[in-house]
Amino acid sequence: MAVVLKGQDMAVTANRRHGLLPTARRRHCSAVLVAAAAAAVWAVLGGSSPSLPTWLNPSSPGEVGSLEVSRRLVLAAGLATVQASPVWAEANLKLDQYGRVIMPDGSLARTDGAAERYTGSATFLNKPKVFVAGSTGELGRRVVLDMIRTGMSVYCGLRDNGKRMEMQYENRKSAKYEMTVVGDALIEGGRQKELEEQLADASVVVHVAGARFGFDVLRLGSGLDGTEAERTDLNGTIALVDAAVAKGVKKFIYVSAILVNAKALGEQVSGSDAYKNWNNYGQVLDKKLAAEEYIKKSGLDYTIIRPVPMTNDFPKDVGGIYFAKPDSMLLKQGEVGNKVSRDDVSLAILDAVFNEKASRSTFELVGVPKQSPTAREQWWVPQEGGKAR
Numbered sequence: 362m363a364v365v366l367k368g369q370d371m372a373v374t375a376n377r378r379h380g381l382l383p384t385a386r387r388r389h390c391s392a393v394l395v396a397a398a399a400a401a402v403w404a405v406l407g408g409s410s411p412s413l414p415t416w417l418n419p420s421s422p423g424e425v426g427s428l429e430v431s432r433r434l435v436l437a438a439g440l441a442t443v444q445a446s447p448v449w450a451e452a453n454l455k456l457d458q459y460g461r462v463i464m465p466d467g468s469l470a471r472t473d474g475a476a477e478r479y480t481g482s483a484t485f486l487n488k489p490k491v492f493v494a495g496s497t498g499e500l501g502r503r504v505v506l507d508m509i510r511t512g513m514s515v516y517c518g519l520r521d522n523g524k525r526m527e528m529q530y531e532n533r534k535s536a537k538y539e540m541t542v543v544g545d546a547l548i549e550g551g552r553q554k555e556l557e558e559q560l561a562d563a564s565v566v567v568h569v570a571g572a573r574f575g576f577d578v579l580r581l582g583s584g585l586d587g588t589e590a591e592r593t594d595l596n597g598t599i600a601l602v603d604a605a606v607a608k609g610v611k612k613f614i615y616v617s618a619i620l621v622n623a624k625a626l627g628e629q630v631s632g633s634d635a636y637k638n639w640n641n642y643g644q645v646l647d648k649k650l651a652a653e654e655y656i657k658k659s660g661l662d663y664t665i666i667r668p669v670p671m672t673n674d675f676p677k678d679v680g681g682i683y684f685a686k687p688d689s690m691l692l693k694q695g696e697v698g699n700k701v702s703r704d705d706v707s708l709a710i711l712d713a714v715f716n717e718k719a720s721r722s723t724f725e726l727v728g729v730p731k732q733s734p735t736a737r738e739q740w741w742v743p744q745e746g747g748k749a750r
Contacts, residue, residue, distance in 0.1 A: 460677025
C-alpha cells in the first residue's frame, strides 16, 4: 500500500507494508468486508457515524495523509476492539494509527537535545543524518518512513533496484526532510572502502540488512544460498562497522534476533526446534551473534535489538511492545509473547537514535497479547521475558 506524506514540499510515497505486491491484500480483504458490512447495518438502523480519535485522523499534524479507503476501513474495524479493551484504555497512552505508543505531543520520538549529542556531525533540522542498510526490506521501509515523518535526512542503502522501484524511492530534498538513494549498497565482506563512500556524512548507521531466506517468484535464486548468512550477516556487518568507525559515525543500531546465544544457554535451548530450524539456514543465528560481539568491541556507541519473529500485523493486533532482557526470550510456552510487529521494531529503532537509555546495550523485543504498550518513559528498561509486567 502506498502511503503519501501530506503537507510536504514534495510528495513522498513509501510502501510501508507490502510494496505493490499482491500480498498487500493478504488478510485485509476479509477485514474490509466485515467493516463495510458493519457500516451498512449501522446506517440501516439509523445510527450516526462515530467520531474518530486523532490517531485515526490522517489530517492531524505529523500524521500520514492520503490513506487508501481500504486502510481506513481496516483501521476503523479495529478501533472498536482497542476502545473496548480496559487494559489499553487504562494505560491512557497516546497511540498512532498503527496502535504504537507515541509521544504526548504526537511526535514519534523526542528529538530535542540531538544537536548536542551529535555535536560535530552533519545534521538536518538539528537531527543526525542516518544511513539505513537494508532500506527496502519489510523492516527497512518502515524505518525510512518513520524517519522521514520525523523530519530527518535519510540515506537509503539498497542492493535491489527492483525493490527501489516498488518503494518509489527517489532522491528528494525539501525544507522538511531529505531522502538520498544509495544504490549497490551491498553489505558484504571486503566492501569497507566502498561503504565508507556510501555512508557519506551520516552520523548514525541503522543496520537492518540480512540474509534472505525463502523462495521469491519475482527474484529467482534469492533466499536459497546457504552462504549468504556468512557473507551478509557476519562479514557484511564487519565491513559496515569498520566503515562506520573510519568515517567517525557516532551511533550504530543493529537488528539481530533472539536465540543467537542459544549454545551458551544449555542443551535444552540449543537443542530446541525453534533454534535448530532457524539456525539451519547457513547458521544465521551464530553469524548474528558473532556480528554482535564485533559491534560491541568496535568502540562505537551501539544499540542491539533482538526481536522475536516479526510480523506485518498491526501492533494493536499483536500486543503491546515489551522490552526483555538479553537471552530471556526463548520461544517457550508460558513466555510473555512469541511475535512482534515490525512497526513497533521500527519505532524502537527511531527512538534509539535519540534516547541515551538505549546506548551500549542489548534488548529483546516482543509483543504481549492483550497488554498495552510499555509507556515511553519506561522504554529501554529490560524486564524478564517469562512474565508480563
